[in-house]
Amino acid sequence: MAKTSRSAIRRVGISTGGGDAPGLNAVIRAVVLCAHRRGWETVGIRDGYNGVLLPDQYRDGGLLPLTPERVRGITHLGGTIIGTTNSGNPLRFPVEKNGRVVEVDRTGDLVRGLAANAIDAVVAVGGDGSLSIAHALAEKGVRIVGVPKTIDNDLSRTVITFGFDTAVSFATECVDRLHSTAAAHRRVMVVEVMGRYAGWIAMNTGISGTADVILVPEIPYDLDRVAEKVQERFSGGQNFAIVVVAEGARPKGAGYSVLEKAKGRSDRLGGAGEKVAQEIQKRTGRETRHVVLGHLLRGGTPTTFDRLLSLRFGAAAVRALAAGRTGVMVALDPPRVRYVPLAEATQRMKCVPLDCDSMLTARELGICLGD
Numbered sequence: 001m002a003k004t005s006r007s008a009i010r011r012v013g014i015s016t017g018g019g020d021a022p023g024l025n026a027v028i029r030a031v032v033l034c035a036h037r038r039g040w041e042t043v044g045i046r047d048g049y050n051g052v053l054l055p056d057q058y059r060d061g062g063l064l065p066l067t068p069e070r071v072r073g074i075t076h077l078g079g080t081i082i083g084t085t086n087s088g089n090p091l092r093f094p095v096e097k098n099g100r101v102v103e104v105d106r107t108g109d110l111v112r113g114l115a116a117n118a119i120d121a122v123v124a125v126g127g128d129g130s131l132s133i134a135h136a137l138a139e140k141g142v143r144i145v146g147v148p149k150t151i152d153n154d155l156s157r158t159v160i161t162f163g164f165d166t167a168v169s170f171a172t173e174c175v176d177r178l179h180s181t182a183a184a185h186r187r188v189m190v191v192e193v194m195g196r197y198a199g200w201i202a203m204n205t206g207i208s209g210t211a212d213v214i215l216v217p218e219i220p221y222d223l224d225r226v227a228e229k230v231q232e233r234f235s236g237g238q239n240f241a242i243v244v245v246a247e248g249a250r251p252k253g254a255g256y257s258v259l260e261k262a263k264g265r266s267d268r269l270g271g272a273g274e275k276v277a278q279e280i281q282k283r284t285g286r287e288t289r290h291v292v293l294g295h296l297l298r299g300g301t302p303t304t305f306d307r308l309l310s311l312r313f314g315a316a317a318v319r320a321l322a323a324g325r326t327g328v329m330v331a332l333d334p335p336r337v338r339y340v341p342l343a344e345a346t347q348r349m350k351c352v353p354l355d356c357d358s359m360l361t362a363r364e365l366g367i368c369l370g371d
Contacts, residue, residue, distance in 0.1 A: 021163025022302035023310035030314025044082030140328035175209030192273025221370025
């Protein structure tokens with residue numbers, strides 16, 4: 001259950017963890033400006049929480065002072081001015097012992113480090129991993145509010161996360177461009193997009209980009225059915241086909257396509273699009289190429305929607321702290337932003353429901369979902 005704390009706040013720390021997403025800098029700007037209006041000082045914790053846990057690695061001691069002047073003109077910038085990391089999870093922090101790397105729980109060190117740096121409250125911006133860390137810190141008494149960030153849109157208890165709209169908009173533009181080159185060469189083009197184990201990016205991109213096939217993690221696919229759809233396209237007089245594949249898509253009876261097993265963080269997915277392309281060409285005889293959009297979806301200028309959402313989330317996080325809230329995540333519930341307990345926000349992944357309107361729309365448009 002979310003808790004409240006009425007103790008005075010003088011200094012707020014901002015942490016951005018996990019993969020970067022368009023809109024992070026807008027959140028930072030909103031937090032700094034809203035905190036400044038309340039007379040609070042703000043500092044950015046370098047690279048997740050490494051700025052506190054590994055201060056000697058930074059010239060500034062791991063904390064970047066954030067003033068209204070320092071955050072001027074950053075709303076439209078991609079990335080994050082305080083850095084982020086996919087490693088350095090304080091719950092499973094890698095350290096070297098007796099010549100080998102082991103994982104230890106350093107949340108106690110982190111709590112003491114925050115106190116030593118006079119950080120009274122934290123705004124934690126991240127996805128499920130970062131917000132799970134935030135929940136653990138809240139359980140240890142840290143005054144903390146989470147902000148949902150992920151291009152994958154797979155966080156529970158919020159309608160949408162910032163970064164998702166920008167990723168889908170760019171991916172759709174890429175698919176639009178591939179239509180012309182696919183038609184010119186009479187090819188099948190397979191486009192792999194990010195999303196991990198949720199198909200939100202693939203589904204929205206595929207529908208918006210008028211793909212012929214969309215493969216998502218929520219529906220294990222039948223390669224024969226995919227090949228059949230491609231052949232239907234060519235038999236019907238169309239000289240090309242577009243296939244959108246989520247990186248976490250997998251064929252029936254098989255596992256995910258993993259490039260690297262990772263210790264202390266999630267496995268690195270990849271190769272799903274290439275495998276689908278190879279199988280389509282083998283089954284149909286049609287020339288097939290694949291494109292991996294990958295980290296292109298993370299960078300660049302956030303859309304108007306993501307800028308506005310990021311600024312709203314940052315302001316709402318400061319309001320939550322001012323109201324004495326802790327252990328909560330700000331969540332979009334149109335037309336308002338509400339607060340939900342971090343425990344609820346991180347307890348399950350938000351996947352694409354099989355009966356949602358997007359799924360129904362895709363099927364009614366004649367898009368093959370691989371089943």
